[in-house]
Amino acid sequence: ENKVVAKTVNGKVLASPAVRRVARELNVNIHEVPGSGKKGRVYKEDVISFNNNKGQVATSVI
Amino acid sequence: MSNEIKTQVVVLGSGPGGYSAAFRAADLGLDVVLVEKYSSLGGVCLNVGCIPSKALLHVAKVIDDAKDMAAHGVTFGQPEIDLEKIRQWKDKDVVGKLTQGVGGMAKMRKVKVVNGYGKFTSDKTIEVENADGNTTVTFDNAIIACGSSVVNLPFIPEDDRIIDSTGALELKDVPGEMLVLGGGIIGLEMGTVYSSLGAKVSVVEFADQLVPAADADVVKIYTKYNKPRFESIMLSTKVVAVDAKDDGLYVTFEGKNAPEGQVRYDKILVAVGRKPNGHLVAADKAGVNVDERGFINVSKEMRTNVPHIFAIGDVVGQPMLAHKAVHEAHVAAEVISGKKHEFDPRCIPSIAYTDPEIAWVGVTESEAKEQGLNIEVANFPWSASGRAIASARTEGKTKLIFDKESGRILGGAIVGINAGEMLGEIGLAVEMGADGEDIGLTIHAHPTLNESIGLAAEVFEGSITDLPNAKAVKKKK
Amino acid sequence: MSNEIKTQVVVLGSGPGGYSAAFRAADLGLDVVLVEKYSSLGGVCLNVGCIPSKALLHVAKVIDDAKDMAAHGVTFGQPEIDLEKIRQWKDKDVVGKLTQGVGGMAKMRKVKVVNGYGKFTSDKTIEVENADGNTTVTFDNAIIACGSSVVNLPFIPEDDRIIDSTGALELKDVPGEMLVLGGGIIGLEMGTVYSSLGAKVSVVEFADQLVPAADADVVKIYTKYNKPRFESIMLSTKVVAVDAKDDGLYVTFEGKNAPEGQVRYDKILVAVGRKPNGHLVAADKAGVNVDERGFINVSKEMRTNVPHIFAIGDVVGQPMLAHKAVHEAHVAAEVISGKKHEFDPRCIPSIAYTDPEIAWVGVTESEAKEQGLNIEVANFPWSASGRAIASARTEGKTKLIFDKESGRILGGAIVGINAGEMLGEIGLAVEMGADGEDIGLTIHAHPTLNESIGLAAEVFEGSITDLPNAKAVKKKK
Numbered sequence A: 001e002n003k004v005v006a007k008t009v010n011g012k013v014l015a016s017p018a019v020r021r022v023a024r025e026l027n028v029n030i031h032e033v034p035g036s037g038k039k040g041r042v043y044k045e046d047v048i049s050f051n052n053n054k055g056q057v058a059t060s061v062i
Numbered sequence B, C: 001m002s003n004e005i006k007t008q009v010v011v012l013g014s015g016p017g018g019y020s021a022a023f024r025a026a027d028l029g030l031d032v033v034l035v036e037k038y039s040s041l042g043g044v045c046l047n048v049g050c051i052p053s054k055a056l057l058h059v060a061k062v063i064d065d066a067k068d069m070a071a072h073g074v075t076f077g078q079p080e081i082d083l084e085k086i087r088q089w090k091d092k093d094v095v096g097k098l099t100q101g102v103g104g105m106a107k108m109r110k111v112k113v114v115n116g117y118g119k120f121t122s123d124k125t126i127e128v129e130n131a132d133g134n135t136t137v138t139f140d141n142a143i144i145a146c147g148s149s150v151v152n153l154p155f156i157p158e159d160d161r162i163i164d165s166t167g168a169l170e171l172k173d174v175p176g177e178m179l180v181l182g183g184g185i186i187g188l189e190m191g192t193v194y195s196s197l198g199a200k201v202s203v204v205e206f207a208d209q210l211v212p213a214a215d216a217d218v219v220k221i222y223t224k225y226n227k228p229r230f231e232s233i234m235l236s237t238k239v240v241a242v243d244a245k246d247d248g249l250y251v252t253f254e255g256k257n258a259p260e261g262q263v264r265y266d267k268i269l270v271a272v273g274r275k276p277n278g279h280l281v282a283a284d285k286a287g288v289n290v291d292e293r294g295f296i297n298v299s300k301e302m303r304t305n306v307p308h309i310f311a312i313g314d315v316v317g318q319p320m321l322a323h324k325a326v327h328e329a330h331v332a333a334e335v336i337s338g339k340k341h342e343f344d345p346r347c348i349p350s351i352a353y354t355d356p357e358i359a360w361v362g363v364t365e366s367e368a369k370e371q372g373l374n375i376e377v378a379n380f381p382w383s384a385s386g387r388a389i390a391s392a393r394t395e396g397k398t399k400l401i402f403d404k405e406s407g408r409i410l411g412g413a414i415v416g417i418n419a420g421e422m423l424g425e426i427g428l429a430v431e432m433g434a435d436g437e438d439i440g441l442t443i444h445a446h447p448t449l450n451e452s453i454g455l456a457a458e459v460f461e462g463s464i465t466d467l468p469n470a471k472a473v474k475k476k477k
């Protein structure tokens, strides 16, 4: 339970469950994705475009 | 007779965790075997947990509401209570309907149900014992969903008059004097049922408040409202001995609010917690680690230390709640099917379906303090809620907890009638990372109890007009 | 005697719109005068609308629940109904408490209340007529919150036995045979109250369904469940004449389900809608445009065509609902105080507090069709909800409407007990632009009714395990 709570508080990423899931599916570390929304909110499109550019930026994630 | 089955996925236990995992796996195209020792599917939750308790609580609520209405012009006579009929309704129309539904859906999904007690014999096989013969299930992947059992206290004698939650749900009779040992959710829910049905119920709790996991200010409202319901609420007190005599159960207490000498009860409900069943499935034969208490440790993918063996539900840890089990179940099944998925919620809701209900989700105030978080708490007291007033139930309150700096909501708690139904919004808000303003600017219908969530957010934002506004601009003149 | 007051903001009308605007403006540091013709603040909503209706509906609900419980083992005798006591509770403990609360908060906030009927005399002055003398209020800004009134039908005679919602809320007696003219929210709410109290109630509605604004499939569930409640529900039918005789009101119907000849009733409730009060404040003297029907057109900042005069609430348009008025009120007050703010919600919830409740927010299915939106509808029937089954109320359903392409939620509707309390989550989801997955992955507590929202989202996502899953992978073999 503590793990869950700590995530809420320490996770600086502002992203909804669906966005977090897309990041997982794409092997994207969501903490690295710059958010385009208010207060840095990360949207699906942010994750997807980060992933599309990833090939050039970083080779291995995980 | 001995059978052999090969399957892609075997699920051990058919509780909310088990059947959800089995169904999700089947829907993802996998062959699934579901092992369950009882003929009725659904586990603790459907058979002797969530569901029958809520059926009895519904009965209790109607009895209480009818009684309360006398003060407002509608007087019912003392109701005639037909325990047999209540039991039948609970067992057939409620539990029976749901467990049959699960059984029917298993068939529909071609999930093969194997009845009997299952134990690992290797990391690829489970042996299911059944009076009609054993079945060996050879699997590619296993999901352990064996749940939890009631904790018994060693110093309490065996006696028909001493029951656990399962015994309480059987509703054999309504005792005269009843002691509920444990002031957590299950104890209070059952205490509510029996007191509404006419028993004189006392509650003893070792901690210094009821429902220790919830915030003190929230629980205090419950406790105050329920003073008349209970004969006594003994906090910071424990039972040290029970003497079972012919004419009653004589209980000795110790602690801050312990009564002197022995106190006689007709029935005792022991509701001091549940322990995981990890030790009962021969997990060692599969190489799966089980800790001392019986919990099986898992990753966010719900994998045990053996990568093709997963575990979910009560057996993997707190909170032991059906909805946690279901979401973990989906993750396990999806991961097995090859999807990337993790159990990674920001919050898991808890509800005591008492009267009033106590419901909370996300960070509590006391957790926030422990963790040194910089929070701000916003309360909306139901004494200012039109709907609460129109329902003559103004004791409640809605409490939201915000991160002071970002304004983001971290959690919330509600005590009041229907509180549990309102957690969905707070949970979604926490998951979405909503601000106070997001919630406050969302138009909530008037007059509802759930508008108190919007109003509490307005208290935080300083835009509240349905209460005095502590953040109002101070006028100069 | 004539008084003169100068103020920064004058608010005309003290309904939910008016008092909220006045309080918000005061809290933002402005001098505020609130004009109200009645001595009791709170407008229609608190005095003769939302609040007293919900108090009576609470009474009705307890009576109905008690009756239903006989089938499950708890039998209450016929209740004794003391109308005088119900009225007193409603008037003093419910309405009185809230209106006094508003009065008290006006004092606390130093909002000056001027009692009397107010009319513009210029774009800078309002004249308030009162038996004790007139008051001239000179203002920098005005907020018109004069609300709406009941619509009367010209061909219906004046008669004590023909009442509107205000008359129905007075609860003078419980008639034998009662006709409710208009099957919208208010008509059905009052019809519910009177039928639960023992009247034989018939409903006549011109449209081909009750509550025409809601989706047909949702309303159908309500209508079916309520067949036994009503003597008859005459859809696609209208009243063309009422003949008030000594021994009863003789009504002639026309239309699809019109009974032959005249039908006799003891009482008729006319609930055919409300009209805005825009024509009653001499708005023309201030240069404010009022349309033919009495609505005042406003910008998103709630400004009328005269920039320093604002209007909010029922008088500015549909939906005529208290919570819309309150949010508009905050916008008007904040804009006057210099803040940038607009009334720009994505959705406004509606609730019929009937039994079951009918509740919806955001886009309805029929609106989506009209607008040619590419939507997908996901339903979760309450026959599969553990909590609904445990409450013996499985008729309900939860319906979510998603944008097919983006997966984003556009709206939702719930019919069932407590439906209204669950709209908060759907509203927040629409405002936050949540996906089906966001809602489905948010852990909802089990067993609640609100988990049906999460489950409906899972139906959409194809991850549902508590129902057969239409989106399951088709197995090969």
Ligand SMILES: Cc1cc2nc3c(=O)[nH]c(=O)nc-3n(C[C@H](O)[C@H](O)[C@H](O)COP(=O)(O)OP(=O)(O)OC[C@H]3O[C@@H](n4cnc5c(N)ncnc54)[C@H](O)[C@@H]3O)c2cc1C
Binding pocket: B012, B013, B014, B015, B016, B017, B018, B035, B036, B037, B038, B042, B043, B044, B045, B046, B048, B049, B050, B051, B053, B116, B117, B118, B119, B145, B146, B147, B148, B165, B166, B186, B277, B280, B281, B312, B313, B314, B315, B320, B321, B322, B323, B324, B325, C445, C446, C447
């Ligand atoms: C009185 C009571 C009220 C509750 N109310 C709520 C509530 O309102 N909300 C809520 O969320 N939670 C509630 N709970 C908790 C909830 O019941 C559990 O969290 C939930 O049932 C856990 O699900 P599970 O799938 O992990 O295991 P369980 O439901 O415990 O199911 C485990 C199943 O596995 C079977 N099994 C175990 N081992 C084997 C084996 N070796 N071979 C074959 N079969 C096996 C068992 O027979 C059982 O059917 C309540 C519990 C109780 C006791």
Ligand SMILES: Cc1cc2nc3c(=O)[nH]c(=O)nc-3n(C[C@H](O)[C@H](O)[C@H](O)COP(=O)(O)OP(=O)(O)OC[C@H]3O[C@@H](n4cnc5c(N)ncnc54)[C@H](O)[C@@H]3O)c2cc1C
Binding pocket: B445, B446, B447, C012, C013, C014, C015, C016, C017, C018, C035, C036, C037, C038, C042, C043, C044, C045, C046, C048, C049, C050, C051, C053, C116, C117, C118, C119, C145, C146, C147, C148, C165, C166, C186, C277, C280, C281, C312, C313, C314, C315, C320, C321, C322, C323, C324, C325
């Ligand atoms: C039976 C019934 C049930 C309802 N139930 C609900 C519900 O459950 N939920 C919901 O959201 N809505 C409900 N409504 C609608 C709701 O009452 C209105 O939407 C709401 O009251 C509108 O608020 P308002 O501030 O615009 O105006 P009103 O509440 O109409 O208030 C206007 C006030 O202005 C005063 N006034 C008007 N002109 C002048 C003047 N010239 N001088 C001085 N004073 C003046 C009036 O006396 C009145 O007090 C219900 C309505 C009715 C009739």
